[in-house]
Amino acid sequence: MGFLRRFFRGRAAVQQLPTGTVTVDRNGEILTTTVSSAYSRNLLRDIGRDVLELFREARSAEMPLAEVSLHFGSLHITARELRGGAIIFLLPQTVLLATPKNSRS
Amino acid sequence: MDKRHKILILDDDEDWLILSRELLSTLPSHPEVLIANNGKRALAILESEPVRLLICDLKMPRMDGLQVLSIVRRRHPELRTVVLSGLEDEEYRSRAYALGVDLFWIKMEMQSNAKMFNECLESLLGRDDEPGFRGIQSKSLMDIIQMECLSRSSTVLRISRGPLVAKLWLQDGELIDAEAAGARGEAAFRRILAWKSGTFENHPAEPNRERTIFKPVNALLLETAQDMDETAQPLGQDATEQSTHRKTMWKLAQLTREGAEFVISLPPDGMGEPEVFGTRSTAPAGWARVAASIARRLGERLEAGPVLQVAGKNMERQVLVMNHEDKIFLVGWPADADGNLVEKTRKLIASWDS
Numbered sequence: 001m002g003f004l005r006r007f008f009r010g011r012a013a014v015q016q017l018p019t020g021t022v023t024v025d026r027n028g029e030i031l032t033t034t035v036s037s038a039y040s041r042n043l044l045r046d047i048g049r050d051v052l053e054l055f056r057e058a059r060s061a062e063m064p065l066a067e068v069s070l071h072f073g074s075l076h077i078t079a080r081e082l083r084g085g086a087i088i089f090l091l092p093q094t095v096l097l098a099t100p101k102n103s104r105s
Numbered sequence: 106m107d108k109r110h111k112i113l114i115l116d117d118d119e120d121w122l123i124l125s126r127e128l129l130s131t132l133p134s135h136p137e138v139l140i141a142n143n144g145k146r147a148l149a150i151l152e153s154e155p156v157r158l159l160i161c162d163l164k165m166p167r168m169d170g171l172q173v174l175s176i177v178r179r180r181h182p183e184l185r186t187v188v189l190s191g192l193e194d195e196e197y198r199s200r201a202y203a204l205g206v207d208l209f210w211i212k213m214e215m216q217s218n219a220k221m222f223n224e225c226l227e228s229l230l231g232r233d234d235e236p237g238f239r240g241i242q243s244k245s246l247m248d249i250i251q252m253e254c255l256s257r258s259s260t261v262l263r264i265s266r267g268p269l270v271a272k273l274w275l276q277d278g279e280l281i282d283a284e285a286a287g288a289r290g291e292a293a294f295r296r297i298l299a300w301k302s303g304t305f306e307n308h309p310a311e312p313n314r315e316r317t318i319f320k321p322v323n324a325l326l327l328e329t330a331q332d333m334d335e336t337a338q339p340l341g342q343d344a345t346e347q348s349t350h351r352k353t354m355w356k357l358a359q360l361t362r363e364g365a366e367f368v369i370s371l372p373p374d375g376m377g378e379p380e381v382f383g384t385r386s387t388a389p390a391g392w393a394r395v396a397a398s399i400a401r402r403l404g405e406r407l408e409a410g411p412v413l414q415v416a417g418k419n420m421e422r423q424v425l426v427m428n429h430e431d432k433i434f435l436v437g438w439p440a441d442a443d444g445n446l447v448e449k450t451r452k453l454i455a456s457w458d459s
Contacts (some may be wrong), residue, residue, distance in 0.1 A: 023350045041212050046406060050399045058417060061392035063424070066416040073410025077403075 017075050017092040024048035026046065026084035049087050051079040110136040110230045111154055115147040115173065116162040116189075121212075125160070126190075129291055132223055135258065136231055144168030144176075150179055163190040163197055171197075174204045185229045195267050202304045209306065224309045246298055247326055249305060254278045254322050259310035266303035268451045273297065274314045280322040282314050286456055287362065290317035291325065291413060298329045356382055356457065363453050366422060368438040369393060373431050384437070389424070393435035396426045414447060429454045 019067075020034035028049035035044060051068065058065040069078040079088045114125050122140045129138045135245045139154065141147035145168065150156065159177060163170035170188060177184055187208040188201045207229055215222045244252075247265065250273065253260060257278035264271045271285035271293065283294040317324070360368055360383050367383030369390045380389040400412040415426040423438045427450060434454045438446055 017407070017409060043407060047403065050403050054396055054399060054415075054417075057392050057395045061388040062386065063389050063392060063417075064419060065424075066419045068396075068415065068417045070403065070415050071413040072400075072404045072407070074415065075407060075409035 018044065018090045019072065019092050020048075021090045021091055022048060022090070023082065024085050024088065026052070028052050031085070047077065047088060047090070048086065051077070051088055054079075055081055055086065110134060110157040111139060111304060112136045112158045112160060112226075112230075113139045113141060113147060113150055113154075113156045114160045114189075115141045115165075115170070117142055117165040118162070121162075128219070129160075129226070132227060132230075134227060136230060144170075144173040147173060147366055148176060151177065151184070156184065156187045157215065158187065158226065160187045160189050163201070164194055165176055171200060171204065172265075174201065174206060179207050187226070187229065198265065199304050202306075228309065246300065246303075246305070247330070250275075250280070250322065250326070254280070259312065261308040261311055262305055263308055264297060264300070264303055264305045266300045267455045268448065269300075269303075269455050271297045271300075274311060276310060276312060276314070280318050280325065281316040286452075291320070294318065294325060295329050295332065299333065300328075318411060353382075353448075357457065359453065363449060364438070364442060365434075365449075365453060366439060368437075368453065368457065369435040371433040371435070389437070390437055393426045393433055397428065397433045400426075414450070416447075425450045427451065427454060429457075 016036075016039060018035045018039045020036070022033040022035060022044055023031045024045075025031055028045060030041065030044060030048060033044065055065060055066045058068070065081070067078065067080050069076065074093050075092060076091045077088060078091070079086045112129055114121050114122055114129070116125070117144060122142060126138045126140055127342070131134060136157075139156065141150055143158055144165065147159070147161075151159070161170045168192065174186060174188070177186060179364055186206045187210065188197075188206050189210050190197065190213060191212045193211050193213075201209050208225055210222060210225075249262070253262065253275050255278070259276050259278075262273040262275065264273065269286060272283070273280060274282040280294070283290060283297060285293040285296045288296055356368070365383070367381070369382075369384070369387075370380045371390055372379070372393055374394075379387060381387055381390065393445075395416075396415045397412070400415050404410065404412050412428070417424045418440065420440060422440050423442065423446060425436050425438070427434050427436075427448060434450075434457070436450045438450075438451060443447075
């Protein structure tokens with residue numbers, strides 16, 4: 001095995017996208033989550049903090065928001081304000097995602 | 106000897122392949138329809154059979170449609186190619202045309218407009234019998250229109266620039282109608298010619314189209330070119346003020362027509378002040394910049410791909426933040442605005458500075 005590692009150790013792994021729900025408190029700490037425990041907690045905390053920052057900045061811009069969503073090429077993040085914290089839905093947009101039969105590619 | 110043309114359909118959806126085969130077998134020229142459910146199989150068929158037309162899907166596992174098309178373009182340059190995809194995305198349309206495909210069609214449109222689709226296919230199948238050259242064109246719209254008129258063509262030119270779509274109707278080499286972003290006739294024609302880039306495709310002629318343009322096309326092209334030259338000239342102070350006023354009025358009219366509440370456009374940092382229409386407050390501009398920055402940072406950390414948009418809503422309104430060229434746009438819509446807001450925002454932004 002050591003012999004093989006000498007050849008393959010430099011190969012970068014593809015990062016998995018999170019899927020599930022996270023609730024965070026007003027400080028961005030994770031309260032509950034259904035995201036796989038294999039997914040980095042630090043990245044989940046980053047998502048929580050960034051989402052809370054979006055809500056906070058919207059309030060200081062006199063445009064308080066009840067919901068924000070961030071749409072990336074392969075991931076949708078939707079967050080609802082929850083008494084200072086937030087509930088966050090993470091939905092990867094992959095081709096392997098189950099879709100209705102009539103949404104033909 | 107069987108002189109029927111052969112059509113190859115490539116799609117990973119088996120049901121769709123069977124349905125398409127049935128539909129295409131009913132074409133007036135009764136072509137022989139071959140099917141393949143992956144790129145490798147399609148390339149093998151193309152090597153062994155004299156296929157005239159390849160109809161290709163884009164989103165497929167392992168080898169996607171664009172990869173297949175780039176291989177086909179090199180190995181079989183004489184083959185007619187049609188993209189038939191469920192991806193209603195102008196970027197894919199541009200990429201497909203850049204690979205030299207003859208036609209790009211959306212599956213839903215094929216179902217709703219089967220007659221026109223069949224006519225396009227018949228025209229592509231028959232075109233091999235006519236002499237002529239083919240290749241990838243990168244010409245100005247003026248050149249393309251002049252060429253169509255000189256050859257006395259009857260066709261509908263569909264021109265797209267990002268999410269904006271326009272059409273020109275030509276009958277026996279005369280321009281009879283134009284349509285773009287809610288405008289029609291000469292006004293639409295002038296607006297289309299101001300577009301600096303985009304893609305075009307030829308659709309079958311519509312001889313019964315009502316005529317709205319009566320001026321000769323050369324006169325219209327000349328007038329439009331003069332207008333564009335004058336716009337490009339440096340203006341005096343009065344003329345600059347008038348021009349700024351006209352632009353402001355046009356943008357407000359655009360805002361009202363689309364039903365948006367406000368539009369804020371932010372130039373890159375340090376490159377000027379935000380442009381605000383429809384609201385007095387500039388505070389949301391700060392939020393838009395923060396939102397764009399957070400989204401970019403988070404997208405990179407999560408490796409989630411490019412940022413498409415950031416949206417927000419409350420009881421009163423919905424807001425969308427999108428990038429366009431080097432600017433960030435924040436567009437506000439009423440909470441009860443209906444329709445596809447993302448698409449409407451994209452169109453509004455694309456037409457904003459044009």
